[in-house]
Amino acid sequence: KNMKLILAPGLVVMVVRTICRASSTCSKFDVNLLHKIKDSHKILVMAGAGLSTPSGIPDFRSPESGLYSNLQKYKLPYPEAIFDLHFYASNPAPFLDLAKTIYPGAGNIKPNIGHYFVRLLETKGKLLRMYTQNIDGLERCN
Structure with missing residues (x-):
């Protein structure tokens, strides 16, 4: 039971x-x-x-369609930097831009x-x- x-x-x-x-x-x-x-x-x-x-919402690691495979426009030192607090402290723009695209209510999500x-x-x-x-x-x- x-x-x-x-x-x-x-x-x-x-x-x-x-x-x-x-x-x-x-x-x-x-x-x-x-x-x-x-x-x-x-x-x-x-x-x-x-x-x-x-x-x-893309997964993170799928080749070609994954989030980490499509971050080139942000010119990050490494893909995970977009979620790194130290990187965010020096450059919050990439995370804030990405968050707008995957947050519920944004676009067609x-x-x-x-x-x-x-x-x-x-x-x-x-x-x-x-x-x-x-x-x-x-x-x-x-």
Whole structure:
């Protein structure tokens, strides 16, 4: 009865896809997972960049499309400098410019179905905790 259901990023995506599909196409695994979610009250979600990439926020390390691969215009000494406090103290402009592009409400950045699913878990009192390195906060948006 005190067991916790842990949803890794892949499972969150799978759950969301399952909810969106017609029930006639659900596998036995999908149905069992949905029942576990329905019957659980302490769900832990662990989410990474994959949760927000469908919203238009790049992950950090993917070749060509990742954030670190597209920072040339800032002429940084190294890609991680954009998040380095010492670098920021001497030159805040690159971080402030980047923050405007990935902050919710900026441009077309909007929560996706995965974010709404996490929000729904919280609203229904099923979310125990969410661990994420994401900085966008989209799971908190309405």
